[in-house]
Amino acid sequence: MDVQLSVNQDQHPITVDTRETLLDTLREQLDLTGAKKGCDHGQCGACTVLVDGRRVKSCLALTVTMDDREITTVEGLADGDTPHPLQAGFIEHDAFQCGYCTPGQLCSSVGMLAEFAAGWPSVVTPDVSAAPHLDEGEIRERMSGNLCRCGAYVNIVAAIGQAGR
């Protein structure tokens, strides 16, 4: 099938098999290997990208459903040479070791902060009618779909906390 893919503001008219996942298209066809395959089953979060600003596990999304939607991968987070504040925060707080989960953690946290800014409550938000407060509990709950086997969680919480405030 022919699809018009918009990734990091570049247009890619491509032909894909209807069974192909967005993750495979990004990695194998568009040479965007930032999004990682940790499980291919929606269990680890390493493949998280943003679709129209919302976080999506790209191993669970079919490319044919992405026609005309705006996809952002870790390669598109920085503004030219200026890193995204979360990228800078992850470096400052050493919020990774091997870094394999990091592209997913970053895209997920960008999407998460946007959800937060839009006033979306999470299951740990005490008062769902009030504006949520970005405490550690909120960060942990909202980032619990992204595994880090190196166990950099303590520093991930710190990095996101700093960027979010």
Added chain:
Amino acid sequence: MTDIQVTSPVRDGVGASAPRPDGTLKVTGEFAYASDLWMDGMLHGATLRSPHPRARILSVDLTGALKLPGVEAVLTHEDVPGAKLYGVDHADQPVLAIDQVRYQGEPIAVVAADHPETARRACALIRVVYEVLEPLTDPRRAALDPSYEKVHAGGNVVRHQPIRVGSVFEADVVVTGEYEVGMQDQAFLGPESGLAVPAEDGGVDLYVATQWLHVDQDQIAPCLGLPPEKVRLTLAGVGGAFGAREDLSMQIHACLLALHTGKPVRIVYGREESFFGHVHRHPALMRYEHGATRDGRLVYVKGEIILDGGAYASSTPAVVGNAASLGVGPYSVPNISLDAYGVYTNNPPCGAMRGFGAVQACFGYESQLDRLAEACGLDPVEVRIRNAISEGSRIATGQIVDMPAPLTSMLEQVRDLPLPEGVSTDLRDLPGGVANSTHGEGIVRGVGYGIGIKNICYSEGFDDFSTARVRLEVIGEEAAVLVHTAAAEVGQGLVTLKAQIARTELGVPNVTIAPADTQVGSAGSSSASRQSYVTGGAVKTACEAVRERLLELAAKKLSHDGLALSGGKIVSVSGIVVASVAEVLGDDVIEETREYRHRATAPMDQLTGQGDAHTQFAFCVHRAVVDVDVELGLVKVVELAAVQDVGKILNPIALEGQIHGGTAQGLGLALMEEIQVAGGLIRNPSFTDYLIPTILDMPPMRLEILENPDPHAPYGLRGAGEPPTLSSTPAIVAAVRAATGKSLMRIPVRPEHITGT
């Protein structure tokens, strides 16, 4: 060696939280992991694996696979041109199965095709006829019952290491226990991958995620029938390791396919295949008997530790050595009778995982210390203090601990740290959280302690060394250093440390780390918490040699005596700056290569286990605070506190990351992580069913890091990555026991162990 100290502080030198040189690449997505590698025209490899843990192979028919369009090679053991067996310790594992399989997932054939799906479909078209046999899955029988059938002709015991000290095995207070440790998986997030490229000289270039390039080369080359220099390895980006990359996975297969087809071949495992594609942590069956005086002083320890190595030896011998030599823990025990066994079975092969051998034993001896405390009416910290070794004590092997071992003060320190507030009334903080499983009823708080001892670097007489090449030259009018080693950066931050050491030793801020490859001498493995010690030592030594030559050059060029290097400048005896490094160098290039060895270790006596087997010991103490829903068996770890002695902090922020990460993996072993094996079959090869701690499971940590230098080590440092993995597990289980009163003899602790249902 001249004794010249660089006195002026250099930015981002040793002791600073210097940023990772690969950090920017890792946050922008540009860092190339092994699975990201790509070459035009490359083929994709796939592996046909045995569905049976034990079977005879009666026939293999490749016809269907070879006919599939797009398939370029289908290889079996008959196509292995050189040695048919390989192994990290001894060669007992077939590159591809020969007439029989010994574990579920054993590779039988490999395929190269133009697309990964084609390769996988070709595997499915290979017809293998098996005669399925009853798998041998009982490690105790494998260890102790000579009538048990044999997995390998030579017998089922890979290694038996006794410890025999003293002869008094009677005491006023005796506590016993039988403990079990489940099979843990390293579960690195970046699965096994690599790209093999055939070379014009008939050799092959392999880009791969591994822990030790040279030991891979030593195993691959004989199987390919090539001299080692024709098998060149370069480290590709490594998505975590934790021991699982110490053994080969796809390396030989990709090289075989590349040489056979004359094209580059990439193999990338998926998650499920990864569970079958690497060795795991040895499950353990342990029996302990501790005898003590009424006031809790140990008189003797009797023990038996059976480690299930599965189908092939891997690093089982070293795992047994650690379990035996550290089997009574960091305690002074006058009489010991302990036997550690590593055995073959038809279970999944087991080998290296962070803290190997020592992790299993630590759960056993620490559980016993808690039983002893209870039997003597003592506080768990007090009973440990009464028995803890200190500098000058002997461990079970008779080796004297000739470095600081401040266990008593570490225990007191962790005990005296402030405790978190009591059980929360906010249901979001309770076990089960917003699942709303409790509003606080049935929740009990527990506190527990654990302490571990880990040997750092390779032990038992192994020739353990690393090599570093350091080059100093002027690039763009500035002095620049290039550090080249073969040491694998697996996420631990070794590249950062190497740059920090070079900056400190040469005073030059501009340091580049060359990619790790086999064009420089071996660095040894990124395991046993040894790289900052051994490769750090090699970089330091090579820098010292470069510095010496720089000063010789300065003396010659400036006709000046008594020069020194300080703050990156050449200074006179009176401290006056006489030249910059760049001015002295001009067009000259100084390059030095050095090997670094830690002091020699000795084998353990085969009958008594005595001997100075280790070069360094490291210690970590944990305190765990948990809330347990005793009705549902749910555990929430509220806080973990750790005190660790690292000798010297080279990079504070990276070090803390190591302690967090090691602690998290210990938490996983305590509460959730287990490969479920039944009849030799893995039942849960996915992250849906094999659970690793998430950000919600990992609590805040309090860290106290001590710097009591080890006089034998570079900068006085101690390896730091493994010790926290030992002690967090028993601390958490002790806390759950304190909350529930259950004996909890097996890890991971499951809800039904707590509820008894």
